[in-house]
Amino acid sequence: DAGITQSPRYKITETGRQVTLMCHQTWSHSYMFWYRQDLGHGLRLIYYSAAADITDKGEVPDGYVVSRSKTENFPLTLESATRSQTSVYFCASSEPSGGPYEQYFGPGTRLTVT
Amino acid sequence: DQQVKQNSPSLSVQEGRISILNCDYTNSMFDYFLWYKKYPAEGPTFLISISSIKDKNEDGRFTVFLNKSAKHLSLHIVPSQPGDSAVYFCAASEDFGNEKLTFGTGTRLTIIP
Numbered sequence: 168d169a170g171i172t173q174s175p176r177y178k179i180t181e182t183g184r185q186v187t188l189m190c191h192q193t194w195s196h197s198y199m200f201w202y203r204q205d206l207g208h209g210l211r212l213i214y215y216s217a218a219a220d221i222t223d224k225g226e227v228p229d230g231y232v233v234s235r236s237k238t239e240n241f242p243l244t245l246e247s248a249t250r251s252q253t254s255v256y257f258c259a260s261s262e263p264s265g266g267p268y269e270q271y272f273g274p275g276t277r278l279t280v281t
Numbered sequence: 282d283q284q285v286k287q288n289s290p291s292l293s294v295q296e297g298r299i300s301i302l303n304c305d306y307t308n309s310m311f312d313y314f315l316w317y318k319k320y321p322a323e324g325p326t327f328l329i330s331i332s333s334i335k336d337k338n339e340d341g342r343f344t345v346f347l348n349k350s351a352k353h354l355s356l357h358i359v360p361s362q363p364g365d366s367a368v369y370f371c372a373a374s375e376d377f378g379n380e381k382l383t384f385g386t387g388t389r390l391t392i393i394p
Contacts, residue, residue, distance in 0.1 A: 171324075198380045209287075209370060209386035210325070217380070225381070257324050261380055269315070270382060272324030 169193050173258050173273040180248050181281055188243045188276050190258030198261045199241040200270060201225075201233065203254040210257065216241055248280045284308045285373050287385040295393050300358040302388050304371035307352065311373035315382065316345060316356050319368045328369075329356070358390075366392045 171192040180186045190199065201213040202225075212225030214233040222233050230252060232244045245252055255277050259270040286305045294300040304314075312333040317325035331338040331345045331354070338345050344357045358365055368389050372382040 200381075202384075207386060209285075210372075210384035212381065212383075215381060226383075259324070263380060269327045269330070270380075272317075272326070274322070274324050 171258060171260055171271055171273040173256075173276050175276060176274065177277050179279045179281060182248060182250060184248050186245050186248055186278070188245075188256055188258075188278070190241045190243070190273060192239055192241075192258075192260045192271075194260060194262070194271070195238055196260035196262040196271075197238070198263070198270075199235065200259040200261075201231070201241070201243045202257045202259065203227065203252075204257060204275075205254050213243065213256075245278075248278075250280050252278065253280045254278060282307075283386070284311075285371060285383050285385040287369075287371060287388045289388050290386070291389040291391070293391045293393055294361050296363060297360045300356075300361045300365065300390055300392070302356040302358075302369050302371075302390065304354045304356075304385050305352060306354075306373055308373070308375065308383070309352070310375045311383075313374040314345070314347060314354050315372045315374075316343075317370045317372060317384075319370065319387070325370060361390075361392045363392050363394055366390060 174189045200215040202210040216222045216235045257275045258273040261270045315330040316328040318328045319325040329343045347354045368387045370387045371385045
């Protein structure tokens with residue numbers, strides 16, 4: 168499928184478990200991003216990547232790990248899930264073009280930590 | 282510290298009337314602003330943007346206004362249609378070439394038929 172996809176779409180896990188959220192884009196965009204959406208906080212940036220093997224922290228990186236060995240994939244790992252990480256997670260991608268900084272979002276993964 | 286604020290969590294507007302969504306920011310380094318629209322169970326989609334060198338940008342029924350001195354932007358939708366019911370996020374970017382966006386908390390717009 169063309170575009171940006173996320174898997175799984177829904178996930179329930181227990182506190183302390185490791186869980187990985189997958190993100191795949193077919194546009195060969197340089198930049199990829201992970202956000203979480205929480206009521207009252209909007210979208211907050213967790214991590215982003217400017218290219219393969221280049222990643223950087225966003226606003227709320229604690230408890231998360233990312234990697235980007237291939238341009239098209241940007242997995243997000245919760246090493247030891249906590250209830251506070253219950254959220255909807257969105258992956259996005261963009262390609263620098265001099266503007267308008269438009270990011271393309273995936274459909275989201277709803278994660279519940281029990 | 283919320284650098285981009287949308288102080289109205291929700292807004293209801295009659296179909297056919299004008300919808301005005303507001304956004305305030307505190308970071309004077311922001312120089313590019315975007316609005317995204319989000320339907321339930323979907324990712325946000327880009328709607329319209331404006332550079333800090335402009336004070337207005339129009340695209341069909343959607344117009345974004347920027348008041349740099351007040352650090353305020355607004356999105357006008359006219360006429361409002363039922364399909365406009367969604368959550369709207371404003372976002373801002375620092376510096377030319379900086380791909381990072383800072384998002385607001387969102388406003389849920391409901392268009393009443």
